[in-house]
Amino acid sequence: MTRSPEELRVVMLVANDVTNDSRVRKEAAALAEAGVQVTVLGVAANGQQSREMLDGAMVVRVAVPFVLRDERNAGRTKRRTWRPPLVGYPSKRAYLARSHRVQAGLKELKADSGHAIQAKKAGSAGQVAFKVGVLSRLVRRVGWQAARRGIWVRQGLGNQLNQPFKSAWRAWDGVHHRMTWPARWRRVHPEAIDLELAFGDLIDRLEPDVVHAHDMHVIGVAARAAGRAKLRGKDLKVVYDAHEYVPGIARYGARTRKYIAAWANHEREYLGAADRVVTVSSAIADRLKKEHKLPHLPTVILNTPDIPESVEIERDIRSKLRLPAEVPLLVYSGGITVVRGIETAIQALPSMPGVHLAVVAVPSPKQPAVDALRKLADELGVEDRMHYLHPVAPAEVTAFLSTADAGIIPMLRAPNHEMAMPNKLFEYSLGGLPVLVSDMASMKEFVTRTGIGEVFQAANSADLAEKAKLLLSRTDTYRERLADPAYKLEAAWSGQADRLRALYTEMLGRTQLEPVLDANSEAPGRRLLVGPVNSAGQAYLWTSAVVREVPTIAAESLTTGSGKYDFKVHRTGTYEQYREDLRWQLELTAWALQNVTHVLFEAGRPMFGQLPGQMWDQDVPMLDAAGIRHGLVFHGSEVRDPARHRAKYQFSPFADRTDELTMRLQAANDLLRQHLVKYEGPRFVTTPDLLEYVEESEWLPVVVDPDSLASNVPVMDREVPVVLHAPSASALKGSVFVDPVLTALDARGLIKYQRVQGVPHPELMAMVKDADIVVDQMLLGSYGVFACEAMAAGRTTVGHVADHVRDLLPTELPIVEATPDDLAEVIERLVVEREEARKIADAGPRYVRELHDGRKSVEALLPFLGGR
DSSP: OOGGGOOOOEEEOOOOSTTTTTHHHHHHHHHTTTTEEEEEEEEEETTTOEEEEEEEEEEEEEEEOOHHHHHHHHHHHHHHHOTTTTOOOOSHHHHHHHHHHHHHHHHHHHHHHHHHHHHHTTTTHHHHHHHHHHHHHHHHHHHHHHHHHHHHHHHHHHHHHHHHHHHHHHHHHHHHHTTTTSSOOOHHOOOEEEEEEEHHHHHHHHSSSSEEEEEEHHHHHHHHHHHHHHHHOOOOOEEEEEESSSGOOOTTTTTTHHHHHHHHHHHHHHHOSEEEEEOOHHHHHHHHHHHHHHHHHOOHHHOOOOOOOOOOOOOOOHHHHTTTTTTTEEEEEEOOOOOHHHHHHHHHHHGGGOOEEEEEEESSOHHHHHHHHHHHHHHHHHHGEEEEOOOOOOGGHHHHHSSSSSEEEEEOOOOHHTTTTOOHHHHHHHTTTEEEEOOOHHHHHHHHHHSSEEEETTTTTTHHHHHHHHHHHHHHHHHHHHHHHHHHHHSSSHHHHHHHHHHHHHHOSSHHHHHHOOOOOOOOOEEEEEEEGGGEEEEEEHHHHHHHHHTTTTEEEOOOOOOOOOOOOOOEHHHHHHHHHHHHHHHHHHHHHOOEEEEETTTTOOOOOTTTOOOGGGGGHHHHTOOOEEEEEESSSSOOOOOHHHHTTTOOOOOOOOOOOHHHHHHHHHHHHHHEEEEEEEESSSSSSGGGGTTEEEEEOEEEEEEEEOOOSSSOOSSSSSEOOSSSHHHTTTHHHHHHHHHHHHHSSOOEEEEEOOHHHHHHHHHHHHOOOOOOSSSSBOOHHHHHHEEEEEEEEEEEEHHHHHHTSOOOEEEOOOOOTTHHHHHHHHOOHHHHHHHHHOOOOOOOOOHSSHHHHHHHHHHHOOOO
């Protein structure tokens, strides 16, 4: 059965943080445009896990511990610092510690000698003690002096042998790293296993249809995920994206022959598990098919940008450098390594008077490799014509570079470079820049065939200078060829994206994947998301009130609880999904990042999934990065400090500080406040008493529906009134005091007592509308949703609301005051003085419509939402 694109899930893997990897981002976007759910798993460069929507795909940056890689590095360091016993010290710290210990011993000995001399002068006993101690002090002195001499000898011997040891290790490295057999990747590159441990479980939990591995680092992770999927009876397809020809990677620095051979062996071990292979040039595709005997010729997806749209940028490269249009300007944009050949271009500058060279250094010009370029330019006397710039955002590259005269790619000769078609070749050319490239085979063929620039001999600065002069003398000719629609069709990413989607279509045996035209692709209007608790249905009622009062704002509620009371809500998730289901979490996150502009966290809980101990602030960096405003809303116990409540309220439910509930709430409050003190967003509370527990908070009144709660049952007309008590939490509401009082009154025939708990909300509301008196709570000193529902139903409502809380209200509260001390008297008086009870009941609906029908709540939220 063919599934819709929305049901097709692809997980892409890459061993970097994704942000600057244009190929990964473009391929993810190409699939996302066709309605595919794409999740990109990358490595968090800063060690902090994060989520972000990029180009329509959910990017999850995973904090990878790299335990095995670090163990390998530590082992290498340990072997290289080993010395025979008593030959030098294992570290400078050990040497200093031993020296300080000897110095301290000699100082102590000197002090003991002084004390002995002083005692000798004091009398005959001191003289005897002095003489006895002379030999002991002499032995100690000789010992410490010998130890000091030993330290000097040992350190000196170590210094003498350090160089031979280092030379021996260099010799070993020179031999070892030239040996391409055995190059066991598990020993040489254990970071590939670290990536498996970080990504493997996430892939299994996401249950994708395709796992797309970018580059050789993660091909093993993808292949093993496919193997595990087979155990579950699922055919997980694997796409391997070879960004380069691995055996031909250029050697420099740590990239030794063994380093390269080990990665090549890793690729070779798992490449056969790939259902399809993608690569960046025809030359690499032919080589991979031949060497690995692949059943399919790898699909070539050139790493090209798309035809640039009109992108507004603050400054282009020429204005950034303040260079007039007549000043010749060459530009290099990309990574800075020796094999990129930038030194060749700098060495050519003395032969090109007046020509400037700008280096846009990825990831930053603040790196040792750029310092080496500065030094070379200074030695050649061309430093005044060299410029070093920070990179711009991927979408801005082409526009930023377009005001230069030509783009250069001076790669040095290497097997991989011969087959490379670097993305900068197309970033330059699609921005209208002629190109100057070294004579690597694939680039030479392309540039010569299309006529979009000149080719020079690699590493030959004189030839580079000559070809640069030729190019700069006729840039208009090259620009005409670059403007040819046929060239743009060949070079633009849109054609490559079609090729990628066609590969997925053929591999999966499904109808053609096509870009989905989204009629709602414009930037979303304001949309509020409140959750993930929906306590007493309040998130639903607040958001419904916002939509009703301000139709230009969309709003939704979310709950991830048990649904025990079945309150209305817009979006739901189970507790298991909220805690464990990564796919559910990422789908919710993706929807929110693409559609939501404002988030209200309820009860200090995170919105998009929670592990034990996590709070809302884990989601804050992601929302900040997406430009989504956020705030907090607290309902009660999660922020009502038991210690402060106990100190202020006579009937506090937290009077016994050793009570299990009290201790648990106190610990939770203390932890929440540690996070709250650092939070700068707006804070709302649902009951007025909570204002004193949350600094700089605002009252967000609870909401009830007066119309649905209106009752036609007369109040206090029955000979024996019905008194209802329905606590949501007995320990906090004071049921231990209420039950005996009302039970006793019922036994006397004065009232009919109805005690309920845990019934469905609609059933409870029916009982409220039929009651005469509703007893709320006796201990907390405020009122909440249930009291408002009783008042809206026109019932005589009884509860304990402290005087200072009543003083905060804008109008008189029609709740009859009662405490555990006088509840019986209050109920008896209401039964006798029925007319007064009816007046109080009649005031309830008016009070609710004034403060709790949603309008006041919307007024409280509007500043946060940006006004009407």
